[in-house]
Structure formats: C-alpha cells, structure tokens
Ligand code: FAD
C-alpha cells in the first residue's frame with residue numbers, strides 16, 4: 141500500500157514526492173504519462189550531444205530564498221542572467237523596453253530622465269487597469285504597444301490583449317534605465333547539470349517508486365494507495381463536467397545548426413513576423429561549448445498538450461467551479477500549474493508544493509536533508525546590478541525576503557546578501 145499516489149513528475153509532483161518520502165517516511169508512487177520525469181522543465185542531450193529543453197526554454201529565477209535553498213539540495217547552479225531581443229522595425233532591440241530600446245528604435249539619444257518624459261508623453265493613462273492592453277498602453281502608449289505587444293500576444297494566446305487579464309503582459313516591465321535583463325529576481329540561475337539531473341536527485345529515494353508512460357487512470361483501481369496528489373489538468377480530473385478549461389499549447393520545432401553561434405542573444409522575440417513567437421538558442425542558457433548549436437522555435441496552438449492556463453475572467457469563473465469540486469474531493473490534493481489553473485513560474489510551483497507539504501505534514505517549513513552530501517554554498521546568482529525587482533516578484537507563498545548577512549540554514553549551506561533595487565514600472569510578476 142502506498143501512502144501517496146502522485147500524478148505528474150513535474151515540479152509540483154516531484155517536490156511533494158521528495159518531501160513526503162524523505163521527511164515523513166511515506167511510501168510514494170509517482171506516475172507520469174510521459175516517458176520522462178521533470179514535466180515541462182525536462183531537458184536532455186539531443187542526438188548531437190547538445191543539452192536542450194524539450195518543452196521550450198526554462199529559465200530559473202526567484203525572489204524566494206526558501207525555494208532557492210530547497211532546490212540547492214539537489215543541484216549546483218550556473219550563474220545566468222537572461223536577456224531577450226525583439227525584432228521590431230528591422231532592428232533587434234532589448235525587450236523589456238528600456239532606454240536603449242527607445243533610443244535605437246527612434247534614433248534618439250535620450251537620457252533616463254528624458255526617456256521617462258518621452259514615455260509619459262506617449263502613455264494613455266487609465267483610471268482602471270483591467271486588461272493586458274491597458275497595462276501596456278497606459279505605460280508606453282499605443283504605438284509601442286502595437287510594435288511589441290499586440291501581435292505577439294495575439295499569436296501567443298489566440299486572442300487580443302484587450303481580452304486577456306492584465307497579469308499576462310504585466311509580466312514584462314518597462315524600464316527607463318539600461319537594464320536589459322529579462323528578470324530582476326534575487327536568484328537567477330540554471331541547474332548546473334540541467335533540470336533532469338536535478339529531478340533525478342530529488343526522486344532518488346528508497347521510498348519513491350516511479351512509473352512512466354502511465355496514466356494514473358490505468359492504475360488507480362489496481363494499485364492501492366491512501367491519498368492522491370494530482371498535478372494534471374483539473375478539468376480532466378473531473379471528466380470536463382463543466383466543459384473544457386482553455387489551455388494554450390505550443391508546438392516546438394527543434395533544430396541543430398552547423399555553426400558555433402546562431403543569434404546574438406539567448407532569445408529573439410518576433411512580435412510581428414512569422415508564425416512563431418520566439419527563437420531560443422540553448423547554449424546561452426546552458427553555457428555548453430559545442431561546435432554546433434541547437435535552437436527551438438515556438439509555434440502557438442489552440443490544441444495540443446496543455447501548457448498555459450489562459451487568464452481571463454470567464455476562465456477564472458469556470459475554474460472556480462472546478463475548484464469547488466476539487467476542494468470537496470476527499471483524499472485528493474490539487475497542486476501545480478495545471479491543477480490549480482495558474483500561470484505559475486517554476487519557483488511559484490515549488491513554493492506552492494512546499495506549502496502543501498507543510499500542510500500535509502503539519503510542519504511550518506521545509507527542512508534540509510541530512511542524508512545528502514553537502515553541495516557548494518548557496519549564493520545569490522544575481523548581483524542586482526541595476527536593481528532587483530522591488531515589486532511583486534515571483535516569490536510564491538514564501539515571501540519576498542531580503543537579507544543582509546550570510547546566514548546558514550543548518551545544512552552547511554549559506555546564503556549571502558543581495559542588493560535591493562528600484563521597483564519596476566509595471567507590477568511584474570515573473
Ligand atoms: P508540469 O510540469 O506540467 O507537470 C505535470 C505533469 O503531470 C506532466 O509531466 C504531465 O505529463 C503529468 N500528467 C498530466 N496528466 C496526467 C495523467 N492523467 N496521468 C499521469 N501523469 C499526468 N517557468 C519558469 O519559471 N521560467 C521559465 O523560463 C519558464 N518557461 C516556460 C516556457 C514554456 C514554453 C512553458 C510551457 C512553461 C514555462 N515555465 C517557465 C513554466 C513551468 O513550465 C511550470 O511552472 C512548471 O513546469 C509547472 O510544473 P507542474 O509540476 O505544475 O506541471
């Protein structure tokens with residue numbers, strides 16, 4: 141008899157499996173329909189030996205020290221700050237829009253102060269910011285909105301930004317300085333040996349059994365268990381009884397090219413050209429040296445694997461109905477991006493899973509593992525050079541802690557300070 145049947149071996153399922161097995165001595169069976177662990181964060185070496193992310197680029201960033209320290213039990217890190225260029229008006233310019241974006245796009249030589257005035261003169265202030273169009277137009281005006289956001293969003297989501305909740309484009313801030321990092325979180329890093337290795341470490345425990353290529357429905361009446369943790373789509377669990385919750389999908393087209401470097405930055409966004417939204421070159425993310433290079437194109441789709449919950453009021457209403465069923469379902473715990481229908485980043489899912497664990501185990505916080513060999517000290521990856529995000533960064537439920545002295549978590553690992561910075565113009569939530 142298993143104590144827990146965990147459906148899904150992504151972040152949500154793996155964190156819970158690891159915690160329950162290692163801290164509560166629970167016997168866990170984790171199943172996934174896919175032929176691998178890691179969920180959407182799965183990475184692997186392709187046939188040319190280049191480390192790629194099967195389901196598109198996954199860049200780890202968080203303001204939560206708890207989340208970062210927790211994951212540091214299972215991986216060392218590679219320092220990495222993500223940068224993106226957008227192809228607009230025949231030029232490649234930084235996105236998020238910053239001082240250099242404006243100067244390059246308009247052939248100007250404005251200072252930070254002047255660009256603030258420039259953007260203010262374009263902005264269309266709104267009393268109430270409701271949609272993803274409002275967020276951008278109220279900051280930078282209609283012209284920049286159309287150049288950078290409107291078409292990208294229509295491609296990505298299949299609907300106009302005016303029909304999407306403000307939280308979607310609010311993920312991308314506007315800056316008047318020259319900071320060209322995509323994220324400003326305190327911790328920004330990539331698992332040194334990749335995500336899958338990290339998941340492997342998490343799930344290697346005598347109390348954890350893994351079954352791949354298995355839908356939980358195939359085994360739920362055969363293999364006995366006490367409780368279930370479910371991380372798949374919530375509407376699917378209830379046989380779509382209220383109708384389908386929209387999830388946006390993507391098709392990933394991977395290519396390996398016979399050249400050392402393909403593009404000038406890790407990601408190039410194409411708001412207005414092509415059917416794809418962006419192209420990622422993995423070697424920037426992984427730091428791998430190789431004579432060839434691998435890239436991936438992302439083509440948005442309505443049908444296919446569910447990747448993105450679609451934040452808009454009618455979907456939130458529909459989700460509420462499913463949530464009521466989920467809350468009333470005895471012995472089943474719903475957690476993760478698909479099961480709680482939240483456009484969460486990886487760190488937020490980790491935080492959500494740790495919070496559920498704390499609830500299940502009646503323990504207020506996570507504890508380190510005595511049985512794992514000590515890794516190198518945990519150090520913040522970002523130096524916060526242009527200011528770390530003082531606004532609502534993605535800190536999950538663990539709070540946006542800042543700290544000023546090296547501190548130990550009792551596992552021989554220590555954390556060191558990070559500069560606090562200026563808030564972004566938009567309430568970004570990466
Ligand atoms: P998932 O990773 O989706 O895991 C759920 C698992 O459940 C899946 O493996 C699925 O196969 C399995 N499952 C579903 N139904 C069943 C069933 N019936 N039986 C058995 N198994 C089942 N986040 C970031 O922080 N940074 C990024 O840069 C970033 N980039 C992203 C890029 C893309 C293209 C996408 C789609 C997401 C990105 N994310 C990023 C978000 C990140 O992928 C998620 O936050 C995270 O993977 C969610 O983890 P999860 O465990 O909730 O879900």
Ligand code: UDP
Nearest residue numbers: 226235288289292293296308309311312409
């Ligand atoms: N977005 C856009 N243009 C860009 C980048 C982002 O319009 O150049 C919008 C788009 O709606 C996108 C959202 O902002 O879905 C969030 O962007 P992010 O890069 O966070 O998307 P993700 O990495 O989650 O796909």
